[in-house]
Amino acid sequence: METDILKPKRKFSLVRALREDSAFQGIALISPTAIYMLILIILPMILVAVLSFMTRGTYGNVVYKFNFQNYVRLIDPIYLRILLYSLGVGLATMVFTILIGYPLAYFIARSPVRKRSLYLFLILLPFWTNFIIRIYAWIMILRTQGLLNTVLLNLGLIKVPLDILYTPAAVLIGMVYEFLPFMVLPLYTSLEKIENAQLEAAADLGARPLRAFLRVTLPLSVPGMIAGSILVFIPAMGMFVVPDLMGGAKTVLVGNVIRNQFLTSRDWPFGAAASMVLMILTLAFTLYYTRKAGFGEELLV
């Protein structure tokens, strides 16, 4: 207390603040990120929020007149159905990435250290090609005269080619493929952290392998599963390229609705309103999910 009073008021010096003031150091360190986020994320989001309360002009221009009309229009069984359907696709994508990703992540985490980086590299390898090209590759595989049907026909396993492409199943295949790494990586991180001694302790105390897995490995990998679920679910909800290309015109997700408002119908205010609703819903879901199951630090990986 006394020293505070006795201390002469010093003039603010940038150099000194950088050297001595830990709060200022913190601000200085994150400022590049903060500026980036401000310009590229926060500002556009404010724009979208403002836009969602405007009206579309006759020629697709924006009329700056405040109203709730766009949100009222969203309360429509059609949109509700699309929303529920998207939710379903998002959740299905999440579940399938867990079902496929868990054994994969487990395998990588349990393989010799030297091989792990190779496997992780292989997981990420497809990402070196363009997203659209990867989707087209899937189209080549799944279409009526595609790779899959040719192989199955020649093996005599089927008589008539399967119609997979342009069905919800095709969308799901594309989505799961696309988002699998986002599930595998956080799962791997939490599985890899489980010490072997923990499993040995379980075995030592009388747990057979399956029980040891259920009682030790599985609970300890929950944080990774949560992080992966969030990383998969949020972008899956907004995805429109996969349903567009692989689902044909039949499969419409929220992402497609929003895209169409901005690009085809040129109704920006309505698209903005739909975006806001989607964002708020996913945010609510995420908060609920993490609150309920504890937040995985794996999200940061």
Added chain:
Amino acid sequence: MDEFAVEMRDVVKIFPTPEGGEVAAVNHVTLQIKHGEFFSMLGPSGCGKTTSLRMMAGFEWPTEGEIYIDGTAMGRTPPYLRTVNTVFQSYALFQHMSVFQNVAFGLEMEHVPKKEIEHRVRDALEMVKLSGMGRRKPKQLSGGQQQRIALARALVKRPAVLLLDEPLGALDLKLRKEMQLELKALQKEVGITFVYVTHDQEEALTMSDRIAVMSQGKVLQIGTPVEIYERPNCRFVADFIGETNFLKGRVKKTDEDLLTVELLDFPREIKGVGQGNLAVGQEVSISIRPEKVRLEDDINDDTAPYKDSDNLLRGRVLTTAYVGSDTRIIIDIGHNISLIVWEQNHISTLDPQAYYTAEDKVVIHLPFENTLVLPEG
């Protein structure tokens, strides 16, 4: 019940090394551990203690030989079917479970009724003096407390044998000493066979009924703490347990009660108690512990050598260190050899004359019965 709780018969464990070679972590080890015994495995880092213990627990399988637990050959029996439990050096507590759940885990695996589990877990926590901590997570406990939980978790299963791999290694010295006594008392109380791995010789001497001293995958000697300290069977054991002085020599005569050894560094003959089969001409080490040497002032400053049979040497004090109970003295006996001697301060006095100081001339007496003649190794 078989005669032995644990038996290793000619066990070999070979690991492939990352470089492509092989290492024999355990090399033809045979030992027997009796029921209710506190048995320690002692040796320097990398001598194969952990590997031996892990083979008893079932985490590793012997490359050759067989391990018997209570007379039953273990072969490739998995850990969850063995009647032994382990206290891990890292404790390996389940971080996602409470203390209670940790201790209950092993009983749940045995499908013990819920009521009984609660009862036994409470007893186990009481035994390690941690009742009331059941709700906590392991992270919320100190290192010493975590150690006790690991102990309780293993003991609650009432194993035939408890395996402990340096369980006190992570604790500070004071806590370690406390825990040593507690652990020993606990072992007496529950009567379970303890196999205790440590590289701390003092710890092994304090706690054990018997000790196996290991080096490079082999057991060099098995015996009570007194046997190991007073009658080591080779140079390595004498060196590893406690402090000692070595003089190199060659066996000259073996026909009497005492062996006669000719020193290599200077022409003297020393007599001592031989350990094992020593042949004339064999190179040996004479070992004498610092507290078992007797010193006298060299008053007559006689340069004539003592008779060989007297086991006497002349020397000059280099340095002394007063440590309370005794004074530690380093004596130069010429030929670039120095000996460490601990003189007990059995008289209470402030008189500086009562203590040896640097440059004092002394006569060093190596009593026959305290002088050991050991094979190298």
